[in-house]
Amino acid sequence: MFNKILIANRGEIAVRIIRAARELGVGTVAIYSTADRDALHVHLADEAICVGPARSTESYLNMNNILSAAVATGAQAIHPGFGFLSENSKFARLCEEMNIKFIGPSAKVMDMMGDKINARAEMIKAGVPVTPGSEGEVHTTDEAVKIAEEIGYPIMLKASAGGGGKGIRKVNNVEELVPAFEAAQAEAQAAFGNGAMFIERMIFPARHIEVQILGDNQGNVIHLGERDCSLQRNNxxxxxxxxxxxxxxxxxxxxxxxxxxxxxxxxxENAGTIEFLLDESSGKFYFMEMNTRVQVEHPVTEFVSGVDIVKEQIRVANGNELSVKQEDVTFSGHAIECRINAENPKFNFAPSPGKITNLFLPSGGVGLRVDSAMYSGYSIPPYYDSMIAKVIVHGENRFEALMKMQRALLEFDVEGVITNVDFQLELISDPHVVAGDYDTSFLGNVFLPEYQKED
Structure with missing residues (x-):
């Protein structure tokens, strides 16, 4: 097993990885920006090293500084978490060249599956169903208009190199297409340095279903069941x-x-997620994309499967076989995760950084977990993602999980910043959500208009 790994991330996922590594007897190195000097992951790791100023481009995205930190501290592997460099094949390739193990898939596979057009072509070869769409990159509005006419409206415009909801637009007709294409392309160019787009027929409304997979370097691949991620706002x-x-x-x-x-x-190899769109009216599902990293929502799968995904990532990267075979995986009960953000839902979800003056995280009972890097007195910097915690519950059935989540959110108390806790409490208590009667259109078209009326 590795003696020491470096965590190229911050916040709750860095804390999560440090805890998993410690339970495996593996030493950890935290990296941090000047804005994160007092962050929890810095305190919890065995070693910590500053890799640059507050801006992500100069710290958490600074490949040279991160690799230098790994060499200086003697780290044998780097866990990228999610976001930042987690799906950057150049970074994975640099790790390989420097004989530092990247805890994730190979750069070759990341290139293949990270580019949505390449991924689509590979899935067609594999016999996995895909939605009708463009066969290659789309660079101009004239091309977009022609392809849209062929496959029919409504359509989705997507950045080829995209992720995190960037460079995505829904288009209902030809009048909307040109301005939407130009806006999505500009957003993609700014976010990824790549303005290439592709087009596919929109399956809407739909269920967003993703399947957690694990693979090792002995050719074993297993799944850990599915997650329903249909409750979304702006993708x-x-x-x-x-x-x-x-x-x-x-x-x-x-x-x-x-x-x-x-x-x-x-x-x-390693942990990954295959995302599908499910058309409930026909029962057909279609490949959407693959995430070549650990997901934010991995804890719900850990609860129902009993498999520690982060530990499996580290073991597989070390060259070990998966610790479980498909026939060993059993699923039990129901799990739900709510993302807690420092944001103001009543003010268009504007970020709410600042100092946490008091914090009480829900606890007690079987089947409740809170993944967070927050503590009382901590100042949330304004430079990064607004997520401050994840509340995850597990029950013998869905009703028990729903009740446990309501109880947990009622106990969640944070002062000094505005959060979406009350918003999440209303969402988890909504009759449609309680009944499981929702799809990707529900939050934006049904719940939010009613929620915003209440103010």
């Missing part, structure tokens, strides 16, 4: 649960088998 997930109430036994077998087939086709 950003708000709440996730596992299993999905929209999927029966037969469809579950089909969609998880397709995910395993997809991962096997590209000889995938």
């Amino acid at each position: 950003q997930k708000v709440l996730e649960e596992s299993p999905s109430v929209a999927i029966g036994h037969t469809l579950r077998q089909e969609i998880t088998a397709a995910a395993v087939k997809a991962a096997q086709h590209v000889s995938y």
